Amino acid sequence: MLAVLLWCCVGWIMPVLASDSHVLVLGRISDNPKAHYEQLKPLLDYVVPRMADVGIREGRVLMARDTQQMQSYMRRGRVDWVTETTAAAVLLQQRSGAEPLLLTERDGVSSYSTVYFAHRDAGIGSLQDLAGRSIAFQNRSSTSAYYIPATELLARGMRMEILLSPMDRPAPGSVGYVFARTELNLSSWVHKRLVDAGAMSNLDWADERRVPASFKRDFVLIRETPPYPRALEMVRGDLDPRVKRRLREVLLAAADDPDAREALLQFFKTTRFLPLDSANEHALEHLKQGVMRITAELE
Missing domain, CATH: 3.40.190.10 (Periplasmic binding protein-like II)
Structure with missing residues (x-):
């Protein structure tokens, strides 16, 4: 040992x-x-x-x-x-x-879920609407803000490609993803329309330090996963x-x-x-x- x-x-x-x-x-x-x-x-x-x-x-x-x-x-x-x-x-x-x-x-x-959200002006109402759009995750080690949403998108047959930056755009039909590093960055990028959508845990979604109320008023929830x-x-x-x-x-x-x-x-x-x-x-x-x-x- x-x-x-x-x-x-x-x-x-x-x-x-x-x-x-x-x-x-x-x-x-x-x-x-x-x-x-x-x-x-x-x-x-x-x-x-x-x-x-x-x-x-x-x-x-x-x-x-x-x-x-x-x-x-x-x-x-x-x-x-x-x-x-x-x-x-x-x-x-x-x-x-x-x-x-x-x-x-x-x-x-003991458990949490992943929520997907978008700016209400982005015209996104479901995960399928993310084709040709961009989504922000937190980092490569995050369960709720990377592994779970990426698993769901791949399971739906959606092609995924990593983007160079939030301003980069994916190929037609693909979901482009970037890592925001922090939950506040992630929600800020969606609010500023730098990316089309974001994914994070329901616990972070409920925390105003990570998703300020002024941001949340402009967001719509797309989906919440079962608990993990x-x-x-x-x-x-x-x-x-x-x-x-x-x-x-x-x-x-x-x-x-x-x-x-x-x-x-x-x-x-x-x-x-x-x-x-x-x-x-x-x-x-x-x-x-x-x-x-x-x-x-x-x-």
């Missing part, structure tokens, strides 16, 4: 190898490892003492720069447990054999079944333990962990198929 890797302000610290089965390694894909370490460590410190009966005596954190690096860590047994957004979790499942352990509820919300899991706890596929079972028990019970309250709050504002039901599993399978197609056709 890999002991610890932290991104500090001066760069990456080289990993220290450890093969001890008594160490539980919690991983995260991060562009801000110092901040994420402070969010991860309290829950890890809560979990480890409660897993002594399966031989766990120490917890360590491992950060990865991107999905590819985390896939490598999980395949090589250097990370045991990962907390991630749904699309990243699906990619880890697909490419490293990681397994979903639990659904993560954050701020009391918001975030997942994943474990590597070859993790000791006893460790996996006990980790699941500890996390499920954490919401009812006052000693876990602060650690959960720091853990990306987690309110509780939930078992995956059949609806969650169906949504994950649909997204998995979409991610495979996006990888093959767009990336």
Whole structure:
């Protein structure tokens, strides 16, 4: 197993190898490892003492720069447990054999959907109307503002092409897409008619910091998707079944333990962990198929 890797302000610290089965390694894909370490460590410190009966005596954190690096860590047994957004979790499942352990509820919300919207003067009333038009997504790692809408558009047989900028236009019949980086940029581009439409989570759509009320008055909703899991706890596929079972028990019970309250709050504002039901599993399978197609056709 890999002991610890932290991104500090001066760069990456080289990993220290450890093969001890008594160490539980919690991983995260991060562009801000110092901040994420402070969010991860309290829950890890809560979990480890409660897993002594399966031989766990120490917890360590491992950060990865991107999905590819985390896939490598999980395949090589250097990370045991990962907390991630749904699309990243699906990619880890697909490419490293990681397994979903639990659904993560954050701020009391365990699922979300994607909403598509356009300027009311754009003459767009359905997804099919996007042919020959442009749409803004957030970034390549966003579940709700890239993977889900791109999956739906491809499933409808629509051709997609990446644009050079918001001012670029797609070929006739194609849907051109650009990445706005932030939700506020995304809504601003639609409002200014730089792009014809946008897609983001229903949670961001309801947040006036991301979609100001003055913008929303000029928008029309085109579609809202069925719900998808918001975030997942994943474990590597070859993790000791006893460790996996006990980790699941500890996390499920954490919401009812006052000693876990602060650690959960720091853990990306987690309110509780939930078992995956059949609806969650169906949504994950649909997204998995979409991610495979996006990888093959767009990336």
